[in-house]
Structure formats: C-alpha cells, structure tokens
Amino acid sequence: MRKQNTERKTTVRIFAAASFLNDMGSDIVYPIWPIFVKEFLRANMAVLGFLDGLGDALVSISQAASGYISDRIKKRKVFIWIGYLFGAFSRLGYAISSIWPHLIPFRVLDRAGKIRSAPRDAIVADVSIKKNRGKNFGFLRAMDHLGAVFGILICIAFFKLLGYRILFALAAIPSLFSAFLIFTLIKEKRIGKIKIYKGISLRDLDRNFRLFLTLSSFYALGAFSYSFLLIYAREFGFNITFVPVLYLFFAASASLSSYPFGKLSDKIGRKSVLLLSYLFWIAVCLILITKPNRVMVILVFIFYGAHKGALEPVQKTFVSELAPQEFRASCLGGFQMVIGLCALPASFIAGLLWEVFGMFAPFYLSLFLTIISGIMLLFIKKR
Numbered sequence: 001m002r003k004q005n006t007e008r009k010t011t012v013r014i015f016a017a018a019s020f021l022n023d024m025g026s027d028i029v030y031p032i033w034p035i036f037v038k039e040f041l042r043a044n045m046a047v048l049g050f051l052d053g054l055g056d057a058l059v060s061i062s063q064a065a066s067g068y069i070s071d072r073i074k075k076r077k078v079f080i081w082i083g084y085l086f087g088a089f090s091r092l093g094y095a096i097s098s099i100w101p102h103l104i105p106f107r108v109l110d111r112a113g114k115i116r117s118a119p120r121d122a123i124v125a126d127v128s129i130k131k132n133r134g135k136n137f138g139f140l141r142a143m144d145h146l147g148a149v150f151g152i153l154i155c156i157a158f159f160k161l162l163g164y165r166i167l168f169a170l171a172a173i174p175s176l177f178s179a180f181l182i183f184t185l186i187k188e189k190r191i192g193k194i195k196i197y198k199g200i201s202l203r204d205l206d207r208n209f210r211l212f213l214t215l216s217s218f219y220a221l222g223a224f225s226y227s228f229l230l231i232y233a234r235e236f237g238f239n240i241t242f243v244p245v246l247y248l249f250f251a252a253s254a255s256l257s258s259y260p261f262g263k264l265s266d267k268i269g270r271k272s273v274l275l276l277s278y279l280f281w282i283a284v285c286l287i288l289i290t291k292p293n294r295v296m297v298i299l300v301f302i303f304y305g306a307h308k309g310a311l312e313p314v315q316k317t318f319v320s321e322l323a324p325q326e327f328r329a330s331c332l333g334g335f336q337m338v339i340g341l342c343a344l345p346a347s348f349i350a351g352l353l354w355e356v357f358g359m360f361a362p363f364y365l366s367l368f369l370t371i372i373s374g375i376m377l378l379f380i381k382k383r
Contacts, residue, residue, distance in 0.1 A: 008127040012136050014185050015120055018178040019140060020147035022084055025174035027151030027251060028167060029091060031244035034227035035234065036094075036164050043100040045231065049351025051100070051107055052225035053344035061337055066115035071330045076119035081182040083116025088175035095168040118333035125320040125332075131266055133320070137313035138262015145255030145309070147174075152248040159244065208380050209322040209331070213338055215376035216315070219278070220342035222366030224350035226250070229304060232288060232359060233297055246301045253305025262313040270318040271377060277310035278374045285367040289360045 037043050037051060066079040086109050093106030121137075128136045151171070158167060226247075233246050265273040280303050287300050316332065323331030350362035 011127050011186065012124060012139065014181060015124065016140050016143040018080075018084065018181045020143045020150075021174040021181070022087060022178040023144045023147030024151040024154070025091065025171045025178075026087065027148035027247075028155045028171035029094065029151075030148075030226075031152050031155050031230070031247035032159060032164065032167075034230045035240060035243060037100060037103070037227075038231065039240075040164060041097070041100040041103070044351075045228075045354045046348065046351040047100055048227055048231070049224065049347040049349075049354075051103060052227050053347030054104070054107060054111075061340065062112045062115045066118050066333060070119040070122065071327060075188065076123050077182065077186050077188040079119040080116040080186070081179040083113040084175045084179035084182065086110065086113030086115070088172040088179070091168050091172040091175075095165045114336075118330075118336065121316055121320065121332050125317075130321070134262040134265040134270070134314060134317045135259070136262075137317045138259040138265075141258040141262065141309070141313040142255050145251050145258055145305075148251035149248060149255055152244055152251055156241075156244045156248070160241070206322070209319075211376065211380055212318065212322060213335060215373045216335070217338055217342050218369050218376070219373035220339045221346050221349075222362075222369035223281075223343065224347045224362055224366065225343075226304070228347075228350055228354070228362060229284075229288075229301065233301075235359065236294075236297055238294075238297070246298065249298060249301040250305040250308075253302045254308045255305075257306045257309030258313050261310040262317065265314045265317060270314050270321070271380060273310050273314045274318070274377060275374055277307050277314070278370050278377075280304070280307035280310065281370055282367060285363040285370070289363050289367075 034048055037048050038045070043051075062083075066083075070076050070079055090106045090110030090113065093109065094103065097103050097106065124136055124140060125133060151174075155167065162170070229250075230243055230247060234240065234243055238246065261273050261276075284300050284303050284307065287296050287303075292300070319332055319335045350365070353361035353365065
C-alpha cells in the first residue's frame with residue numbers, strides 16, 4: 001500500500017512538473033499576445049475576440065475527443081505528450097506570422113494541444129481519493145500558474161531586448177521538455193482489456209451533472225478572454241511594458257490560491273468554493289464598470305487570479321466526482337467541450353460589444369450571467 005501511494009504521488013508530481021514547464025512557455029507569450037495582435041498586427045477587438053474564442057472552442061473539441069478516445073482505447077499517456085508538442089510548434093508559428101490571418105492555423109494547433117487535459121485529469125482523478133482529490137487538482141493548477149509566473153518574468157525581462165518573434169520562438173523550448181518528461185517518466189498501466197463502447201449521452205448522467213453543465217455554460221457565455229482585461233488596462237493608460245506586470249499579478253494570485261482553494265473544497269465542499277470563485281469575478285466586473293483608479297485596476301488582476309484559483313481545480317474535481325468512473329475522461333472532456341464552445345461566441349460577442357457600445361458593455365453582460373449561474377449552483381444536491 002505504501003509503495004502504491006508513493007507511485008501515485010510521483011505521478012501527480014511528474015504531471016505538475018510538466019505543467020509548470022509548459023505554462024512557463026505559454027505565459028512568455030500570453031502577457032503580450034493581445035498587444036501583439038492588436039497593435040503589432042493591426043487587428044481590432046472583434047478579431048482579437050474571434051481568435052481567443054476560436055482557441056477556446058478548439059480546446060473544448062480537442063478535450064472531448066481525446067477524453068472519449070482515451071476511455072475507449074484505455075490509453076492516456078500518448079495524448080498528453082503529443083499535446084505538449086503541439087503547444088511548442090504553435091509558438092514557432094506565431095514567431096513567423098506577419099499578418100493576423102496567419103495566426104489562425106497556429107492558434108488551432110496551440111489549442112488542439114489541450115488534447116492532453118482530459119486524459120491527464122482522468123489519471124489524476126484515478127490516483128486520488130475523495131479526501132485528497134481537490135488538493136491534488138489544486139496542486140496541479142498551482143504549478144500551472146507558478147510556471148506562468150516564471151514565464152511572465154522572462155517576458156518582462158527579455159521583451160525589450162528580443163522583441164516578439166525571438167521571444168515566441170524561445171517559448172517553445174519548455175514545452176518540448178514537458179513532452180520529454182511525460183514520454184519517459186510516466187508508466188501507463190493498461191486497465192483491463194480494451195472495451196469498445198458506443199459512447200455516453202446526457203441520459204446516462206444524473207440530474208446534478210446536467211444542471212452543473214447547464215449553469216457552467218451560462219457562466220462561460222460571459223467568461224470572455226483575459227485579453228479584454230489587458231486591453232482595458234492598456235486603454236486605461238498603463239504603459240505597454242507594464243501590461244505584462246499586471247498579468248504577473250494575476251498569475252501569482254492564481255498560483256498562490258489554487259492549492260488552498262482545492263484543499264478547502266475537500267473540507268467545506270465544492271459548491272461553497274465555486275460560489276466564492278463567482279463572487280471574485282463579480283467583484284472584477286463591478287470594479288471595472290465603476291471607472292476605477294490605477295490601484296483598483298491592479299486589484300482587479302489579483303481578484304481575477306483568485307477567481308481562477310478557486311474555479312479551475314474545483315470545477316474539474318466536481319465534474320470528476322459527478323461523472324460515472326468508467327466514463328470519467330469522456331465526461332471531463334465533454335464538459336470542457338461544452339464550456340469551450342460557449343467561449344467562442346463569448347469572446348466574439350464581447351469584442352463586438354466593446355467596439356459598438358464601449359469597453360464596459362462586456363462586463364455588464366458577464367455580471368448578469370455570473371449571477372444567474374451562482375443562483376443555479378445552489379440547486380445542485382451534494383452527494
């Protein structure tokens with residue numbers, strides 16, 4: 001038993017290290033991505049919203065497909081290391097793009113790299129038990145965000161010296177190491193014989209899962225990309241070199257809060273922590289629509305990080321517990337597919353609202369949808 005527990009802890013730690021490296025590479029790019037698209041490649045907010053929404057939608061489709069296939073063939077590992085390779089190659093593509101339409105295929109490749117997520121999350125759920133599942137997902141997400149902190153620091157330190165293109169190319173290197181770690185260190189055990197099944201439908205899932213899927217979809221329709229917060233800060237008057245620092249505040253806040261919130265959900269329940277995450281986002285929207293000062297804008301990014309720290313690990317934990325165990329990867333992937341498909345219109349609509357009605361309009365819509373989602377969450381019964 002002790003050997004088995006050690007192996008399980010080692011598996012989680014290897015995934016955490018790979019996530020740390022991959023997110024370090026990603027977040028060398030992300031703090032300056034909206035500025036790169038809007039100011040360097042001369043796109044407008046609707047285009048930025050389209051690119052971000054397209055990316056989120058592809059995340060959803062790739063996770064659903066990989067989750068279903070991995071359940072069907074009883075293999076997880078291959079999706080994970082290939083996903084990291086996709087992320088590395090996409091950043092090389094960003095580096096050679098000269099007009100915004102060039103970004104589309106590389107954005108597709110980047111977000112298709114999320115085929116790793118549902119199989120990886122299924123492994124983490126399988127090697128966990130109820131009393132530490134939230135903690136393990138929280139630890140994994142904390143390492144994601146810690147990698148983001150290091151990536152942002154690299155971006156801040158070298159952006160002026162290297163510029164967009166060289167920096168984007170260098171951002172591919174950490175993800176190559178992530179793929180190597182998974183390929184060489186994760187030992188996958190086949191779970192029984194391969195069993196071909198037709199799939200899973202909503203009728204196979206209980207009322208609580210369906211309700212959680214519905215309310216999460218409502219929330220996702222208002223959860224536009226982080227790019228809007230960075231462009232808000234830029235138009236508010238923050239210098240281009242300080243915009244990555246704001247993103248750093250977000251990533252640091254998310255990193256520091258993910259593990260405690262995941263662990264807290266093991267003690268007080270998933271619903272309570274999810275409601276807290278919604279309250280953080282409501283605070284973000286309320287602050288931004290009241291024309292804040294600079295200190296309050298900085299506080300917004302800290303609240304946004306706390307919101308993500310509470311939402312992401314607990315959401316995955318909740319889904320993995322509401323889903324039947326034999327379809328766990330399929331349900332995790334399917335859930336992310338629905339949420340991601342909502343993200344495409346969310347960011348695109350937010351971009352149009354910004355262009356037509358002004359920068360506050362997307363936040364009003366998101367505020368309304370978040371409140372509706374929070375009310376619906378109260379009706380989910382605990383198991």
